[in-house]
Amino acid sequence: MKLALLLIPACALAQNPQARGVEVFNRSCATGYCHGVKGTPGGAPRLAARGFDDAYISQTVRMGIPGTGMPAFATTLDRADLLAVIAYVDGLNGVTPPPNPFAMRAEMRKLPPEAQRGRELFADQVRGFARCSTCHQADGIGIPVALPFSSVPENVAALRAVATPQIETATAEGDSFPALVLNGSGAQIKLYDLTSPPPVLRTFSKSAVTLAQGSEWRHEGMLASYKDDELESILAFLRAVVKP
Amino acid sequence: MKRSTVLLALAAGVAVYAQDGATHADWPYYGGTHFAWRYSALDQINTSNVKKLAPAWAFQTGDYEGGLQSTPIVIGGVLYLSTTHSQVFALDAASGKLLWQYKYPMPRGAGGNIQNRGLAVGAGKVFVGTYDDYVVAIDQKTGVESWKTAMSDARQCGCSITGAPLLVKDKVIVGVAGGDGAFRGYLTALDVKTGRVAWRFYTIPAPGEKGNETWKGDSWKYGGGATWMTGSFDPELNLVYWGTGNAASDLYAGDRFSGEGDGANLYTSSVVALDADSGKLKWYYQEIPKDVWDYDSAYECVLIDREVRGRMRKLLVHINKSGYAFVLDRTNGQFIGAYPIVDYHNWTTGITEDGKILGRLEPVENKTTLVCPGPDGGKSWNQVAYSPRTGFMYTPSLEICSDSMAREQQPVEGRGFIGGTWSHRAPADGPAYSHLDAYDAVSGKRAWSVRYKYVLLASILATAGDLVFTGDPEGNFFALDARTGTRLWSFQTGGGNRGSAVAYSVNGREYIATPTGWGSIAGRAMVSIWPEAEMFRPGSTLMVFALPESGQ
Numbered sequence: 001m002k003l004a005l006l007l008i009p010a011c012a013l014a015q016n017p018q019a020r021g022v023e024v025f026n027r028s029c030a031t032g033y034c035h036g037v038k039g040t041p042g043g044a045p046r047l048a049a050r051g052f053d054d055a056y057i058s059q060t061v062r063m064g065i066p067g068t069g070m071p072a073f074a075t076t077l078d079r080a081d082l083l084a085v086i087a088y089v090d091g092l093n094g095v096t097p098p099p100n101p102f103a104m105r106a107e108m109r110k111l112p113p114e115a116q117r118g119r120e121l122f123a124d125q126v127r128g129f130a131r132c133s134t135c136h137q138a139d140g141i142g143i144p145v146a147l148p149f150s151s152v153p154e155n156v157a158a159l160r161a162v163a164t165p166q167i168e169t170a171t172a173e174g175d176s177f178p179a180l181v182l183n184g185s186g187a188q189i190k191l192y193d194l195t196s197p198p199p200v201l202r203t204f205s206k207s208a209v210t211l212a213q214g215s216e217w218r219h220e221g222m223l224a225s226y227k228d229d230e231l232e233s234i235l236a237f238l239r240a241v242v243k244p
Numbered sequence: 245m246k247r248s249t250v251l252l253a254l255a256a257g258v259a260v261y262a263q264d265g266a267t268h269a270d271w272p273y274y275g276g277t278h279f280a281w282r283y284s285a286l287d288q289i290n291t292s293n294v295k296k297l298a299p300a301w302a303f304q305t306g307d308y309e310g311g312l313q314s315t316p317i318v319i320g321g322v323l324y325l326s327t328t329h330s331q332v333f334a335l336d337a338a339s340g341k342l343l344w345q346y347k348y349p350m351p352r353g354a355g356g357n358i359q360n361r362g363l364a365v366g367a368g369k370v371f372v373g374t375y376d377d378y379v380v381a382i383d384q385k386t387g388v389e390s391w392k393t394a395m396s397d398a399r400q401c402g403c404s405i406t407g408a409p410l411l412v413k414d415k416v417i418v419g420v421a422g423g424d425g426a427f428r429g430y431l432t433a434l435d436v437k438t439g440r441v442a443w444r445f446y447t448i449p450a451p452g453e454k455g456n457e458t459w460k461g462d463s464w465k466y467g468g469g470a471t472w473m474t475g476s477f478d479p480e481l482n483l484v485y486w487g488t489g490n491a492a493s494d495l496y497a498g499d500r501f502s503g504e505g506d507g508a509n510l511y512t513s514s515v516v517a518l519d520a521d522s523g524k525l526k527w528y529y530q531e532i533p534k535d536v537w538d539y540d541s542a543y544e545c546v547l548i549d550r551e552v553r554g555r556m557r558k559l560l561v562h563i564n565k566s567g568y569a570f571v572l573d574r575t576n577g578q579f580i581g582a583y584p585i586v587d588y589h590n591w592t593t594g595i596t597e598d599g600k601i602l603g604r605l606e607p608v609e610n611k612t613t614l615v616c617p618g619p620d621g622g623k624s625w626n627q628v629a630y631s632p633r634t635g636f637m638y639t640p641s642l643e644i645c646s647d648s649m650a651r652e653q654q655p656v657e658g659r660g661f662i663g664g665t666w667s668h669r670a671p672a673d674g675p676a677y678s679h680l681d682a683y684d685a686v687s688g689k690r691a692w693s694v695r696y697k698y699v700l701l702a703s704i705l706a707t708a709g710d711l712v713f714t715g716d717p718e719g720n721f722f723a724l725d726a727r728t729g730t731r732l733w734s735f736q737t738g739g740g741n742r743g744s745a746v747a748y749s750v751n752g753r754e755y756i757a758t759p760t761g762w763g764s765i766a767g768r769a770m771v772s773i774w775p776e777a778e779m780f781r782p783g784s785t786l787m788v789f790a791l792p793e794s795g796q
Contacts, residue, residue, distance in 0.1 A: 023772075026772035027668055028665070028667045030769055030772060031619075031666060031667060031668065031769055031772070033424055033494075033538075033660070033666075034660070034662065034665070036765050036768065036769070037768050037769065037771060040765075042765050043425065043660035044660050067653070067654050068656075068659075069662050071651055071664070071665045075610065076649065076665075123397065125400070125428065125465070126450070126465060128444065128446075133397055134394075140399075141397060141400055142397055173437070175438070188388075193391075193439070195438070196440055196441065198393055198394050198395075198441060199393075199394075200391050200393045200439035200440055201391060201392050201393070202390070202391045202438070202439060203388065203389050203390055203391065
């Protein structure tokens, strides 16, 4: 505390508990790594206008949330500072909410164990680009290059055999490559170049590209990083989340 | 040109310079040139006439949330500027007239810590990274999108692209931010023409790769090592140099430190040298083994050729958040020396002649430890400049400490992974402050120092007019005498300065351009040190200065 007093005139703190709450919050909570000033999101969630009740705020500030980045401040702040910061966070509930953070879906669905394993494999970061979520989105994760799933293959053999008649062969700038064409607008055409994952969304003038039906590209070639039992789990995940 | 520089340098008793890291009419790369000197050979504006410097034009981007932290690129009389939300503008560099604009469609609900620090221009395209981890190429003439490629699902990794891409031959190399979360850093090279990924280098080796043994269990999957600023390139050695971020969790290493292998938690808080064509690791130097202070080393790598103990060496000078400058041999990563650039540094009692960190003061559980510098760093991302005329590196340093406490934490992919808490603290015997210094880039001998009562978070520009330009959060953009540090000129820009100034010329007239506008989480967090920081002005305006036409 003595160090903090070097920064803030001591009299200001003694006379104004609200100012003290702001000061403690800015110093201890709003480093940007955790929360932001005025309860905006930083590395940790937004606090403003969340509708937390007094008891929850008090409990959380004092005891932290085990297993998360939220520490227990009961051991590091003195009583007056604790009360001041709890009152301040309490007051943030009436503040107009800042823009929503662009965060991943809050909590994973309650999925059966195999489907849960499939969800993790679907987006497994260890595989780099060689994962389903490089081109597919399901349950809110992944890059939606392919259209949303409308059905799920029966089994792994069917998954390997998925036909992709929509993939064409594009020729542009002296180069031919497999392409998934989006609707072109006006004189331009947009298509995904599927030469190698990740797909590249490329824009050409219509006159600069020629398209031919069919392609050497095969969906099976994208499955190489997965074993059969892993693909089974991924199918279980898709069955759990895809609405036909 | 080169030869006369050599003779002048010898005569001045400085050192020998064989390379040309200066910009001329253009400012073609993020760091000026691939050597990252942020030094312009232009000298029309100089110590004798700088007091006449006046605004030539200004450009308001309209994208003011988060301030303006960019470095403009100038090529052939056109100035390219990116803003926080990855909007890109092409302007006539002499008049400020808007030629085209590109507005990246931000994902719905985007908010929080959005930043963009610059772009790359070349091969007929303009390259910019985005908040949702895409790399976008825009046609340089028309502003029409040419290609875009997703580096990952940003919602899953909690990562984004904040740094400027680096254009190297036929590839554009892009880093990623997110290393204070449970995330594994990487660098990606894309083909400039097609947008296809040419190579990717993960800053944390996978099982079976050398270096993975320095990680405990599965901790390598979420160990940080973000590459959130921009690297350098030596065309002769064909090596790309990049600094890497802190290890995660930031303050607690108990779950990630294996105690095995050479180094700890490779390749975090390191400089890596990669083959430009293949992305293969050529060498690395880990500046902060087993980082427990959030000492990102993702900052600029300044490439200079200088004499060391009687022998010409190809050097790489690199400052990280620890408040030390590291001097390395850039051909092989050999440690040559390190010197402090901050007054307060208690995390180590010193660094030995062979680079060993002595007397580590590590944050512990259940009790706070006063650590200097704190996680803001002895220097932030804003960049140094190097002048071959003076041999000085101009360095913005911060004197902000922290009360840090470690705490074991389980990682959740893409979520915050600090492993403890910290709060801003002033040094033990006085208030927090910052300073701009001139160091001999190799020996670390300080020639002059200018103190400032708040934070200096704008990059430095040096010119052959023997001027050093930078700005402060109160809105002042100013010029110092490069040899003495004397303030020669200052202009109130109306917005806090947090960007990176550049110099260029069009039709023989020299211009100095600087982004203005305060913002960002780190910028706003300064109110926890100085309540009056609430008054630093937000905005997003490029200010451009020149001498009056009659004054030339």
